[in-house]
Amino acid sequence: MFALRANPMNLLAEAHGASVDELVAAGAERPEAARMVSLAETYLGRTPYTRMQADCARGIEANGHSLGVVELIEHLASRVADQRHKWRLRLTLCQSSGTLDELERLGRSLLDELKKQPERTEGISITRHDDKTWSARLTGDAALIAEICGAFTDKEAPVRAMHEALTTGAGVTTTLRPVVVVELDKLYQVLDGTRDETVFRCTDGVVRSSTQVLKLLIDEDDWDFALIHPLEGPVDLVRTKRTANLKQRILAAAENPTCAWDGCKKPADECQVHHLVAWQNGGHTTSSNLATCCAYHNGVNDDNPNAPPRRGALARIGGKVRRVWRP
Template sequence: MNALRAYGAARGNPLALLREARGRSAAEIAAEGVEDADAALLCQLADVYVGETSFSRRQKDAVAAIEANGHSMAALEVVERLARALPQQHLKWQLRVELCRTPGSAGELEAHGAMLLAELKPERKDPEPGARIKRRPSQVWSVTFTGPAEKIAEIYEPIKHEDDPVEAARAAMSGGGGVATVLRPMVVIPLDELDTVLDGTGDETVLRCSDGVERTSTQVAQMAMEKRWHFALMHPVEGPVDLVRSERVANRKQRMLATAENPTCPWDGCNKPADECQVHHLRPWQLGGHTVSKNLTTCCAYHNGVNDDNPNAPPRRGRLERRGGRVKRVYR
């Protein structure tokens, strides 16, 4: 047997390697001429599949499935990488047994495992309301508040633009004056629902405000408002209705329309309020993108920086585009 066949045979029969590695340290395995990284991996896999465990029945099921499906070392590496994402041992073993029982290549196991991982991962619960203080020996302390969005927004509003937010917060609290969010009222009317909106029919409307908080129309009506009201028309596909501008920088009206359409950064998973976002060109200015409202959106500074601006370049992090009337991150 030549060297390549010997290598292929060893990688194709991982249980034989793991049984030989059982009970040895990574250093002892490396002393046999195995690379340090491979030695550490063999040591880890041996502990899982042929070592002592309180999940012996599931371990036996996994080993039997590996032998029945002829899974390679590459397949076991995929299984363990996915299992590391689960917090509890019984969930890790549930994933291992399911994947080992699945025939296919390492790539096919990875695709199936990603879906299985999404099912097994426990839902992330919102943290409990409260306040935490971190006291450092340097006498620079931090306080973190957790609570309903509208209350945290009220606390944050008067201090977010202050040079010394700590002093601003202390002054607001020690002075006995409350803090309150004053909304810039903007009525956003979808063109295809104009008659319904003006008629006042339908259930309570939920509005997403420019500070990132969701409020009902009744709650908004009860809040302090600026004296000026603004109205924005939204086309269901094209987005905000506006005229073409020849300048790169969006004017105040266009920023308001972008805020009305996306009160928070539209990058998936980002909740940065529009008030703290930049105005982003969906088709970049340097590539011929006009400063028109349908080509503009709010976007936080970070995601504006990592956005794949050039649609013809190889994709890296994805880019914001308007699809079906909504701005969202897409990959090409």
């Protein structure tokens, strides 16, 4: 009996296809027969997750898991509603070695992680308020939500604009601006970054503007090109068809597509342009001193270097913008 329980896949293969009544007739107790039929169907029956099912079987055999371990895994998996997450839990435990107690602790920690990250399903939820207004919450693919909402974010009446687009059949479109990032050789010396174009001393000794440097590096086309220095960070944005409209904001977004504060996912289009060295403290409005930052983190940033440190401050370290804390 113990030898059979030590090789559960062989035992489940013998039981696969049999009914509970047939196993009872063979001498099993009904609760035990029901568990055996359920396990055999899970690990050998039909499922959309055939690859994970096969990997589970291989993990059970490779780690020498007993029938008791498989029953424990199913007990833990029964607490997960989503089938994909259920199979991922099974697979992790089947492929892990350890005693019954160790696997139970691992399984419970995995369940705790699943509780922290609830499954988000696509849909729309509506909250009806008492003041004759409603709120709608969209959940779905990030690109789709960005395309739907991005076109109306800056409108004076975004809800009315969205309603007009949907009811008139105009649809929703989002225009993205492609920006090519050109990394400069660190031997390029920045001579002046305060004027309309940054001025460099190049490795051949010649002083050139951003546009002149760019024309040496690329073919001319109608694109935006960000020049990013490996030590000083973004230094200029050049368009091959000359314009400086929103130049510094576009360059800041090219370096940090989301808020530069660690962990913040606010897209650059919804961020403010933040001075790393505050304007009132002598900071210049040059690209190397700018970064995208959401309104909240811009407000809590420790701008005053003489004030007691609170939340940290954005700074350029080694050419990259990151949050630092003063001692």
